[in-house]
Amino acid sequence: MANSGNVGGFTKADWKIVADNAGYTTPKAAAAAAQQPTPDLDLDPGPDPGNAAPAGPSAADIQKMINDALTADRAAATGRKNEEAKAILTGTFSQWGGMEGVIGDLDRLIREWGNNIDVILAKIPETATYQTRFKGLVDLRKKGVTDIQNEGQYLTMEKEYRSVFREAGMRDFLGADGTQSQFDAIADLVANYSVSVDEVRSRVNDAARVIADTSSETINAMRDFYGIDTATLTEYVLDPVRTQNKINTIANATLLGGGARRSNLNIDVSTAESLADLSGMQDANVGQYQERFSQASVLRDATARLAGIEDSQISDSEIVQSQFNTDASSMSKVKGLQSRERARFSGGSGITSSSLATNRG
Numbered sequence: 001m002a003n004s005g006n007v008g009g010f011t012k013a014d015w016k017i018v019a020d021n022a023g024y025t026t027p028k029a030a031a032a033a034a035q036q037p038t039p040d041l042d043l044d045p046g047p048d049p050g051n052a053a054p055a056g057p058s059a060a061d062i063q064k065m066i067n068d069a070l071t072a073d074r075a076a077a078t079g080r081k082n083e084e085a086k087a088i089l090t091g092t093f094s095q096w097g098g099m100e101g102v103i104g105d106l107d108r109l110i111r112e113w114g115n116n117i118d119v120i121l122a123k124i125p126e127t128a129t130y131q132t133r134f135k136g137l138v139d140l141r142k143k144g145v146t147d148i149q150n151e152g153q154y155l156t157m158e159k160e161y162r163s164v165f166r167e168a169g170m171r172d173f174l175g176a177d178g179t180q181s182q183f184d185a186i187a188d189l190v191a192n193y194s195v196s197v198d199e200v201r202s203r204v205n206d207a208a209r210v211i212a213d214t215s216s217e218t219i220n221a222m223r224d225f226y227g228i229d230t231a232t233l234t235e236y237v238l239d240p241v242r243t244q245n246k247i248n249t250i251a252n253a254t255l256l257g258g259g260a261r262r263s264n265l266n267i268d269v270s271t272a273e274s275l276a277d278l279s280g281m282q283d284a285n286v287g288q289y290q291e292r293f294s295q296a297s298v299l300r301d302a303t304a305r306l307a308g309i310e311d312s313q314i315s316d317s318e319i320v321q322s323q324f325n326t327d328a329s330s331m332s333k334v335k336g337l338q339s340r341e342r343a344r345f346s347g348g349s350g351i352t353s354s355s356l357a358t359n360r361g
Helices: 012-021 027-035 059-096 100-113 117-126 128-133 135-142 151-167 180-192 197-212 216-226 230-238 244-262 269-279 286-309 316-323 328-344 353-360
Strands: none
Touching: 059 100, 059 117, 100 117, 100 128, 117 128, 128 135, 128 180, 135 151, 135 180, 151 180, 151 197, 197 230, 197 244, 216 230, 216 244, 216 269, 230 244, 244 269, 244 286, 269 316, 286 316, 286 328, 316 328
């Protein structure tokens, strides 16, 4: 910078003072210093760098802090939504029963698929727990059967099945409520037996009628006729190869066979079923048959005497069929024996008054 009389607000006299203060002790040195160009000084150099205040955050630092805060807020919101979805789904699955395994998988499912409840519900059927719990519904879908469309309808049907067996006094037949054994038993009824709730109710009621009659005669008749006992009767009548008509006949025939045996009549299954047919699809009232069984027993004893004399055979079944008019051949055979019995044991000797007169003559 060129020298001037007044540079930066300083005169030459001022600069002389500065020179003197700077240690220029000789007049020549001070004069020389005074003649030097005035430096372009920063009169407000700011704080001493050795004691400088910390620099403020940079723009990048500020943006990072904002991003971190937003990320934390989003994570907190997602966490709340995850918990809400888990609570809703847990409540739903708890009502279904048997879904404890899926409830335990909810955290994993939410991590994998998010907290959209509809999405989670769509993924639930893929779990092993669901396929075990709703085996009947899964099997129906595999067969293409869409009568039961969702879990709600399936659960309603389960409830109806349980009611059927409770009403019949066989509460534990399907297994204890809420157990996997009960779920499996109902799945068999739904998918393997393919019988409706109403038909199950009819079949179970027929079985219950037999089970209620615990007389040895009835139990023996059931064993001899069908090779089953009361412990397996319900499973037997639920078998899908049998129709409801057949099940009703089996129940009636077993009860009537037991009734006949109480009158000491040992009839065969064919005869018992022919008697059962007399009731059609109605429940046979064994008490109404019992009097005729007693009459048939008396008839059997009477005709047996002549059958023994003639060295012929007549069975209890033929006697009963004749008594109830269910077999024409048996009716004819019994009537023939009755007729010959009356002729043979009527008390007539073949001697008449005319023959006596002839003898006297």
